[in-house]
Amino acid sequence: MVKAQRPSAAKRRESLRLFLYIVPFLALIFLFSYFPLYGWIYSFFDYKPALGLARSEFVGLQWFRLLVYSPAQLTQILQVLANTLGMSFIGIATSILPVAFALFLNEIKAKPFKNLIQTLTTLPNFISWVLVYMIAFSIFSSTGLVNSALSDWGFISTPIKFLDSDSYTWLKMAAWGVWKGVGWGAIMYLAAIASIDPTLYESARVDGAKRFQIMRHITLPHLIPTYLVLLMLSVANLLNNGMEQYYVFKNAFNLEHIQVLDLYVFTIGIGGGSLSMATVISMLKSIISVALLVAVNWLSRRLRGSSII
Amino acid sequence: MPTIDPPHSTAPLATGRLLRRRHHRLVSPGQVGFGLINYALFGLFALLCAYPFYYLIINSLSANDLSALGQVRLWPQGLHWDNYAEIFQLRGLSLAAVVSVLRTVIGTAATVLASAFLGFMFTQEKMWHRKLWYRLMIFTMYFNAGLIPMFITMKNLHLTNSFWVYILPAIVQPFNIILVKTYIESMPASLQEAAEVDGASTLQIFFRVILPNTTPILATVAIFSAVGQWNSFQDTLIYITDQKLYSLQYILYTYINQASSLAEAAQQAGGNLASVASAATKQTATSVRMTVAVVVVAPIIFVYPIFQRFFVKGIMLGAVKG
Numbered sequence: 341m342v343k344a345q346r347p348s349a350a351k352r353r354e355s356l357r358l359f360l361y362i363v364p365f366l367a368l369i370f371l372f373s374y375f376p377l378y379g380w381i382y383s384f385f386d387y388k389p390a391l392g393l394a395r396s397e398f399v400g401l402q403w404f405r406l407l408v409y410s411p412a413q414l415t416q417i418l419q420v421l422a423n424t425l426g427m428s429f430i431g432i433a434t435s436i437l438p439v440a441f442a443l444f445l446n447e448i449k450a451k452p453f454k455n456l457i458q459t460l461t462t463l464p465n466f467i468s469w470v471l472v473y474m475i476a477f478s479i480f481s482s483t484g485l486v487n488s489a490l491s492d493w494g495f496i497s498t499p500i501k502f503l504d505s506d507s508y509t510w511l512k513m514a515a516w517g518v519w520k521g522v523g524w525g526a527i528m529y530l531a532a533i534a535s536i537d538p539t540l541y542e543s544a545r546v547d548g549a550k551r552f553q554i555m556r557h558i559t560l561p562h563l564i565p566t567y568l569v570l571l572m573l574s575v576a577n578l579l580n581n582g583m584e585q586y587y588v589f590k591n592a593f594n595l596e597h598i599q600v601l602d603l604y605v606f607t608i609g610i611g612g613g614s615l616s617m618a619t620v621i622s623m624l625k626s627i628i629s630v631a632l633l634v635a636v637n638w639l640s641r642r643l644r645g646s647s648i649i
Numbered sequence: 650m651p652t653i654d655p656p657h658s659t660a661p662l663a664t665g666r667l668l669r670r671r672h673h674r675l676v677s678p679g680q681v682g683f684g685l686i687n688y689a690l691f692g693l694f695a696l697l698c699a700y701p702f703y704y705l706i707i708n709s710l711s712a713n714d715l716s717a718l719g720q721v722r723l724w725p726q727g728l729h730w731d732n733y734a735e736i737f738q739l740r741g742l743s744l745a746a747v748v749s750v751l752r753t754v755i756g757t758a759a760t761v762l763a764s765a766f767l768g769f770m771f772t773q774e775k776m777w778h779r780k781l782w783y784r785l786m787i788f789t790m791y792f793n794a795g796l797i798p799m800f801i802t803m804k805n806l807h808l809t810n811s812f813w814v815y816i817l818p819a820i821v822q823p824f825n826i827i828l829v830k831t832y833i834e835s836m837p838a839s840l841q842e843a844a845e846v847d848g849a850s851t852l853q854i855f856f857r858v859i860l861p862n863t864t865p866i867l868a869t870v871a872i873f874s875a876v877g878q879w880n881s882f883q884d885t886l887i888y889i890t891d892q893k894l895y896s897l898q899y900i901l902y903t904y905i906n907q908a909s910s911l912a913e914a915a916q917q918a919g920g921n922l923a924s925v926a927s928a929a930t931k932q933t934a935t936s937v938r939m940t941v942a943v944v945v946v947a948p949i950i951f952v953y954p955i956f957q958r959f960f961v962k963g964i965m966l967g968a969v970k971g
Contacts, residue, residue: 355775355777357851358770358773358775358777359778359779359782361770362771362776365763365766365820366785366786368820368821369785369789369821372799372802372817372818373789375802376793376794376799377794377798379794379795379797379798379799379802380798382801444690447684448687448688457691457694457695459953460696460698461695463698463702466960467946468880468882468898470882470898470899470945471898471945471946473902474905474938474942475701475704475942477905477938478701478704478935478939478942483935484719485704485722487719488720519698523698527961551680551683583883587883588882588902605795605796605797606796609797609800610796610887615797615801619795619797619798622794622798626793626794626795629792633791649791
């Protein structure tokens with residue numbers, strides 16, 4: 341009896357000892373990921389930071405009602421939603437560009453040139469949006485490269501407002517996204533191409549397949565699985581555009597069409613002090629996003645037989 | 650990799666040569682055109698990606714009156730290095746550089762050590778409820794409480810206007826931990842067993858066996874984390890109002906906007922840029938911005954080509970997981 345118990349007690353001590361090592365890190369996880377969820381109750385209060393939560397007034401679903409019934413609030417939130425979804429869908433449409441990039445880069449056989457292209461085109465992925473904006477500013481502002489060149493060459497007499505205007509805001513944002521991300525996005529597809537069995541190409545060429553036929557019938561099909569996974573993830577992230585890009589590019593002119601949900605929450609919450617309303621919106625966004633992810637994951641299991649998360 | 654054989658290729662078999670020659674004929678006119686267009690398009694896009702960086706650099710080195718007008722386009726004009734000497738006299742900029750370097754060094758060290766340690770600990774099957782803790786950690790990748798609850802949490806923890814807001818929330822990164830854990834699981838178990846037989850403690854095993862044997866994956870984690878810390882802008886924007894804690898990215902952002910709209914320029918009239926610009930007549934808003942931008946981007950440009958393979962490895966491992 342004693343003999344049987346001692347190793348199990350030792351084992352138990354050992355397993356607890358191992359657990360104690362990770363406790364500080366579990367505390368960090370709890371503190372920065374789970375504990376903030378408690379903040380969702382602010383959405384049921386008229387939270388004033390000066391009063392603290394205890395003395396703020398409990399208002400039940402007032403903010404949720406305001407979101408739907410106040411015409412001014414509703415128009416605003418609908419515009420923000422349109423921007424969010426509009427730019428997300430343009431983003432999804434441009435997600436085939438990295439596929440095309442990889443497909444055609446693979447047709448370049450000069451190794452040094454290919455490497456150079458890859459290095460240069462992936463570089464923008466590693467700079468911050470602030471720097472992207474700095475680049476945009478130095479090239480497209482009224483005294484920037486494009487305007488000064490165009491006016492020197494006599495094409496324009498007054499500078500074109502590329503940045504301080506609200507025309508094609510969604511497309512401009514998508515274009516900067518492509519500039520920053522397409523080279524990096526292609527890397528995964530290039531890896532998929534590298535893993536294709538070379539004998540497939542050999543036999544296709546023996547059968548007399550032309551370059552485009554090989555690209556269309558051998559290379560491309562091998563990229564589809566990766567593409568589908570990324571596509572589903574971007575559907576799950578429809579509402580999460582992040583705010584950094586839009587925050588740095590926003591100005592008084594383009595605010596109407598650049599404000600996505602993440603930026604809107606920041607603007608009214610941190611900027612405008614409507615902490616409760618901002619909490620309502622970001623809470624709904626979080627819940628919808630998790631639901632979308634679960635749905636997309638379920639779909640993936642049905643269609644592909646494996647989950648994406 | 651499929652390659653197109655050169656015309657003088659000496660195939661061992663007659664049939665092989667025949668096939669190849671027929672193949673080569675198919676390649677000829679249209680294919681050459683395709684090749685040219687393909688090279689040209691990729692060359693053009695690569696130029697589009699690289700030129701803006703070059704543009705920033707030549708402008709930061711050129712005569713400031715020319716750069717202010719957008720006249721410096723292809724190569725530096727009136728080459729001088731004064732801008733680099735002078736911007737570091739701007740109040741706040743040197744301090745911001747220190748903050749950015751510190752957060753990058755400390756944050757990266759903390760993330761790498763924590764990822765290595767947790768990646769190791771989560772392979773210890775004897776741990777009490779190991780799977781539960783692991784799942785609790787993984788789950789945090791798929792949701793977040795939202796900006797305002799995070800802000801209030803940080804405020805309650807007295808982390809707003811504190812340097813540690815840059816470090817503490819970044820220590821536990823589930824994705825990095827998965828990378829390290831997968832890597833350790835692919836190592837021979839005998840490594841750890843041998844150390845255990847020798848009576849090594851858990852921490853000794855971690856420092857003497859695990860750390861030295863996981864350097865390739867830790868390098869990947871380090872590079873990603875360093876770039877993330879260096880580029881981070883949003884946390885300063887949300888949690889920091891104390892100017893002493895501004896990062897370089899944040900300072901650059903304020904510099905871009907200081908002259909971009911009159912209203913903000915007026916607000917900032919007493920601020921750093923305006924006073925310096927009028928004192929040192931040579932400096933223009935453009936020259937300051939360009940020079941700061943080069944300082945901010947230089948580490949990335951230098952680090953990236955050297956460590957490119959680590960970045961690529963990182964995304965590959967991520968892809969295997971996803």
